[in-house]
Structures are given as C-alpha cells and as structure tokens.
Amino acid sequence: MKIDFLKYQGTGNDFIMIDNREKKLTKVNFSCFKRLCNRHFGIGADGIILIQNDPNKDFYMKYYNSDGKESSMCGNGGRCAISFSKKLGITKNNKIYFRAIDGNHYGYIQNKGLVSIKMIDIKKNMIKLCSQHIYLNTGSPHNVIFVDNIKKIDVQKKGREIRLKKGVNVNFVELIGKNILKVRTYERGVENETLSCGTGVTASVIASYELKKIYKDQQVLVYTLGGKLWVSFKKEKNTYQKIYLTGSTKLIFEGWINI
Structure with missing residues (x-):
C-alpha cells in the first residue's frame, strides 16, 4: 500500500506526519512504524503522527514513538500537527482545536513560523x-x-538508568539566567536523548516555578539542543493553567512509501 507522508521537525524533534482521515492505515500492522522511524533503514524520525477525523474538533492526533508503540502526548508533535493540519487545509484560519490522548488542545500559528x-x-x-x-x-x-x-551530564547513560527504573521521561535542567533554562531530555519510547521534548520542557518550567527557581508566572525561555522554546503559564490557586508551549516548526520534506 502506498502512503504519502510529510516530515516535520519542531526544534529538532522530528516526526513522520500521515493524513489518515480516510482510514487507510486501519488494517496495517503498526509494528512497521518502528522500521519507518529507523534512521538507517527507514525514513527516520522520533515518532509518527496520524491526523484522523474527530466529531467535535478539527482533528484527532494519534502519536506513536519510534519504537512503534502508541504513546502519551507529545508537545512538539502537537505543534507540528498544527502546522500539518494547516497545510492540509483542515482549517482556514490560524486557530486550531484538536484532541489527543490526554484530552483537548488549542493551538495557533504565529508569525515567522x-x-x-x-x-x-x-x-x-x-x-x-x-x-x-x-x-x-x-x-x-x-x-x-x-x-x-548540564554539559557534563551523560544523558544517555543516566537518563536510561532512571527511565528503566521509573518508566518515565527524564529531564536534566540548568538555570542559566532570570527565567532562562537549559534542558536536555531522555525520552522513553525513543530510548535516547532527543534534540528537544515539548512536554519535558513544560515539566521543567513548572518544576522550576514550584521550587521557586523562577519567581514570576511569565514567559520562560528554554534552550534545548534543537533550539529555543518558550513556556508561559498562570498559577491560580493550586492549579497551573493557560500553559502554552511555543516554538518553531518546519516542513523538512515530503514523499511516499510502500507499506
């Protein structure tokens, strides 16, 4: 079966994007996704994102890690899905509402990508x-x-040890200025350090505020290996709300592959 795809990256976190609104992949053995994400024998990516129909939103985002298994929410993947859905013409404006495994999300496209x-x-x-x-x-x-x-941390070794013991993603964070962080992440499912992790950067910012390493609930700049991300939020009573993750996305190339 011939499948068209586009490859996007968000601050170095790269994804194979597939329009699955016509349900072409319902009968596919999804273990093939692991092969497609292989950087030597496939297309190469940190994960695969399927855009599917949703009765109440612009689309549903279904995410698979590079190990071929369906996974939890991916922040950079969500940003790339917003760009992809815009290119597909799912919405004609820059405001997009979609659903993922963790619930409903809202996104918008700003200037300069x-x-x-x-x-x-x-x-x-x-x-x-x-x-x-x-x-x-x-x-x-x-x-x-x-x-x-953070430069001295062996993220691959130390991150993997914690991931295997706790079953979580692992973020190493260094405060380098007022509301400025550096973050490196070991991602489960990818089983390696990635150039960027959107949910990890978000977690790092909230953790920094919770421990009073940053003091104002305003936009925080985060440097990752793949580029810059910004996180803004508001804390009202005992809940962090209006959490926005912002950064660049880019279409790398498009093609097709036989599955």
Missing part, C-alpha cells in the same frame, strides 16, 4: 517532590532533575 499549543492544566497535588527529583505529568510522565553543569 512559530506555533503555540495549549497544554493540559496541572494541579499542585499531581506534582510530587522527591529527594533527588520532582515528578509531574504534562501529558506525558516526567522526572525533572536540576544540575549545575
């Missing part, structure tokens, strides 16, 4: 302060660990 996505609300009782890390779920589960020199 920047795309913002509204993440899920996070209640304070969902944040767990531990002796060596802070845990929270921003659509995907994350451990956040603060370090003094």
Whole structure:
C-alpha cells in the first residue's frame, strides 16, 4: 500500500506526519512504524503522527514513538500537527482545536513560523517532590532533575538508568539566567536523548516555578539542543493553567512509501 507522508521537525524533534482521515492505515500492522522511524533503514524520525477525523474538533492526533508503540502526548508533535493540519487545509484560519490522548488542545500559528499549543492544566497535588527529583505529568510522565553543569551530564547513560527504573521521561535542567533554562531530555519510547521534548520542557518550567527557581508566572525561555522554546503559564490557586508551549516548526520534506 502506498502512503504519502510529510516530515516535520519542531526544534529538532522530528516526526513522520500521515493524513489518515480516510482510514487507510486501519488494517496495517503498526509494528512497521518502528522500521519507518529507523534512521538507517527507514525514513527516520522520533515518532509518527496520524491526523484522523474527530466529531467535535478539527482533528484527532494519534502519536506513536519510534519504537512503534502508541504513546502519551507529545508537545512538539502537537505543534507540528498544527502546522500539518494547516497545510492540509483542515482549517482556514490560524486557530486550531484538536484532541489527543490526554484530552483537548488549542493551538495557533504565529508569525515567522512559530506555533503555540495549549497544554493540559496541572494541579499542585499531581506534582510530587522527591529527594533527588520532582515528578509531574504534562501529558506525558516526567522526572525533572536540576544540575549545575548540564554539559557534563551523560544523558544517555543516566537518563536510561532512571527511565528503566521509573518508566518515565527524564529531564536534566540548568538555570542559566532570570527565567532562562537549559534542558536536555531522555525520552522513553525513543530510548535516547532527543534534540528537544515539548512536554519535558513544560515539566521543567513548572518544576522550576514550584521550587521557586523562577519567581514570576511569565514567559520562560528554554534552550534545548534543537533550539529555543518558550513556556508561559498562570498559577491560580493550586492549579497551573493557560500553559502554552511555543516554538518553531518546519516542513523538512515530503514523499511516499510502500507499506
């Protein structure tokens, strides 16, 4: 079966995007997704995103990690899905409403290729302060660990050890200025350090505020290996609300493949 695809990247987090509104892939063995994401024998990507019909929203985003398994929410993937849906003509304006595995999302396209996505609300009782890390779920589960020199961290080794023990994504965070962070992430499902992780960056910012490493609920700049992301939020009572993840997205190439 011939499948058309586009490949997008959001601050280095790259995805194979497939328009599945006509349900061409309903009978496909999804284990083939692992092969498609292979950087040596396939297209190469951190994951695969299917755009599907939704009765109440512009579309439904179905996300698979590069291990071929359906996974939890992907923030950068959501931003790329917004750009992809715009190219497909699903919506004629720059405001997009869609649904993913963790619930409803709203996004919009700004100037200069920047795309913002509204993440899920996070209640304070969902944040767990531990002796060596802070845990929270921003659509995907994350451990956040603060370090003094992020360049010296062996993310592949240390991140994998924690991931295998705890079953979570692992973020190493360094505060480098007023409301400015550096973040490196080991992603489960990819089983490697990625150039960027949207839900991980969001978790890192919320954890930083919770521990009073940043003091004002305003836009925070985050440097990842793949580029810059911005996170804004409001904390009202015991809930983090209006959480927006913003960054660039780019169409890399398009093609087709036989499955």
